[in-house]
Amino acid sequence: MRSAIILAGMVLCALLLTAPVLADNYAITGGTAYTHGGRGKVERATVLISDGKIVSVIPDGKVPDGYERIDARGKWITVGFMVSATSLGLGEIGISADINDARSEKAKHTLGLDPADGYNPDSTLIPVTRIEGVTRASVNLTGGKDMWLGQGMVVNLGRGTDTIDRHRAYIGLDISEHGARTGGGSRPAMWDAIRAKFDAADPRTGRSQRKKGAEPDADVEALRGLFTHKAFLLVVANRTSDIRKVMALKQRYGFDVIVAGGAEAWRVADDLARARIPVVLNPLQNLPRSFDELGATGANAARLARAGVKVAFLAPDTHNARLLPQSAGNAVAMGMRWTDAVDAISVNPAEIFGIADHYGTLEKGMDADVVIWNGDPLEVMTSPDAVFVKGQAIPMRSRQTALRDRYETLTRSPQYRRLQ
């Protein structure tokens, strides 16, 4: 860990002592930068960061006065990665501990539930995740009562007060067998309820006109965002027939949809590409875990990307959100191009979740989510030396590193603070 601190640079040590920090001016010099996902390779790059934004990424670029210089020779530089569809900030522990704010079992209505009401930016999962180079996440409920997963949002994993990046970005809907089981007991029963909701909110049918004086229905309000293209519909679907239903939804109602899960999406890759429907998937899913996933294969991501489908990656679960680059690396091992795999954890989710105007690349004016890696970021033995979120240098510290430092040498009573 000593070496890690040295690698992270004296800059960050100083910042640790003066936290909270304000965004400052940094010049990262000498590394190899990838400015557009896995593309836009710039050797000997000078990456200038000022006021939270990228100023420029230029080979052998000059470092202006007033910039803190960070030597990144031999290092790799990418945008901070983005993980899709997590429950980050909605609970500390999986089972039998704190309240799980990602659940909806006892909710009155589920469609319009807002994860921002439960979001805790002080969750220990956030430092644990961001010091591994993952700086953005989309966040939604995991459901429980029925097929609706509430309204999803996008967050940055920085230390600022503005951590919610895009509020009410999407509505989550689980039409897999899991959704069907809770949302009516079968697919026909579930779909009857889904169509009733959409038809009621569809402005073309006129049924969405609220009677004067009637209570605003949170679900109808949320659904209005779909029809006005302020939000999109994220649909959990794995079986091919269910994925076709997602395409039909887009056709019928005209709103934007994305497929999440998508275990069998490769079987309809061309149709998804033609319909411009992105797929958010777990590249490690290669087992028939349910009758919805009989066609699961580790080649899913590679096949979809080759067909022209925009792909982003899910992590194995929320606590393991930091393992996103490993998942991307495994997609490469199963035939995906490296550039496509890096896109799937950077520019693609930025576009899919609607924040690409300010995050996802290292272009001038973009939020400076920047990671300096000690090697290929998708490799399992690589780790970040430094992480910036919106131009802020992140202390490379989490509850886990604190435990590590405490127990590096074993003592009688480690609870006493030790002087370094």
Add this chain to the structure above:
Amino acid sequence: MMTTAKRNHRLSSGLAVVAASLAIAACQPGEKQGRYVSINRDPFPSTYTPLPGKLTLIRNVTLLDGRGGKIADASLLMKDGKIQAFGKNVPAPDGALVIEGKGRWLTPGIIDVHSHLGVYPSPAVKSTSDGNEVGEPVTPDVWAEHSVWPQDAGFTRAMAGGVTSLEILPGSANLFGGRSVVLKNVPGRSVQDMKFPGAPYGLKMACGENPKRVYGGGRNNTSHRPSTNMGDVAGYRQAWADAQAYQRAWDKYDRDFKAGKDVLPPRRDLKMDTLAAVLRGDIRVQMHCYRADQMAVMMDVMKEFHYRIAAFHHAVEAYKIADKLRKNGICSAMWADWWGFKMEAYDGIRENIAFVHKAGACAIVHSDDPFGIQRLNQEAAKALADGRRAGLDISRADAWKWLSINPARALGIEARTGSIEVGKDADVVLWSGDPFSVYTKADMTFVDGAVVWDRHDRTHQPVADFELGQVGEGDVK
């Protein structure tokens, strides 16, 4: 049973009955003795036979021997299922199949000490949930092998991940979850076809939250016990005390019979059969335990009842007591970085495996997961990198011990497998490159010298019955 020499005449009932010997000098005059009763300790014998293999030489590889050694430009010769020779210069015998390994690595096969393949198979539906005998917290009478479904496609995925042997355990709902079974990772029609010949049984035990959660609410038994950690420990201790009494009863039967008395054996108790076998040292305890303080308590319970714990499984806080684990000679089977999914996993750190290794204790990388078992090499790589970042000097060759010889020791199969040594089972993996890279795949997996998996040959990529006739049958996985 138990303390006397083996008696071999078995009846299909599972009880072996041997005619009373004539050596009954101590017999009281006139007393007629019944037949001696002993218990068949292997009623579900292995029917494993190695798949057909060839005399095979793999050459020009980077070889990790699984004991900390590394040889560049090495060759390895497999004959009749065993490792015949390995090293710098191994000539190809006449008729040998020669596999060119330039740029590739060769290692001992990965051994996963913690898997639920077959007992929680794919598909994970209600009908296939066969890993926890919920209803009472002490169930050492159940045996995982009676739940293993050999048609779990997870076994074949694990072959593609270089896993050659694995221990299938019951789940952790119960204080005593039941017997485990050690398998060679080859397809079979029955679990007996997969059973590692001669491997000792394990006994799954579980610390902490899971038994409390399953029973404390009263939903799964009427006693609501255990509902606390102290309830857990009381449960273990009472069961061990009962096992001691059971063993004494059989010992007495044995003594009395030898003395020529006409005695009935004790009533057989399947739970106590397993626990008494642990006390005799025939069955190895594999204990699910996360927290340091709970492991420390279990080490004292172990001493109180004179048995051995082979390994703490999960051991998320092993780094806090690595010195005590070393002193007590107990292995820790760990994940590289899983944490937080429950309270007792909250203090997980990425350096856990490396810190246990540093302390001189036995470190093992395990999966407990049908996806994790497919890339245990990557888990070792992460643990190695984390250890190095913490300033520890660990080689790749050392780190491979976490995947092969250390798990073999914990399972009691180290004389047969777990390292590349002449005479050992030829359980090896030919990797497409450095197995500490995310991009590396197992090109070929050998069990007892036979190819069980070949990434480039579809005839050596088994398809489970369940996958036949389904979407995705025979696809790249």
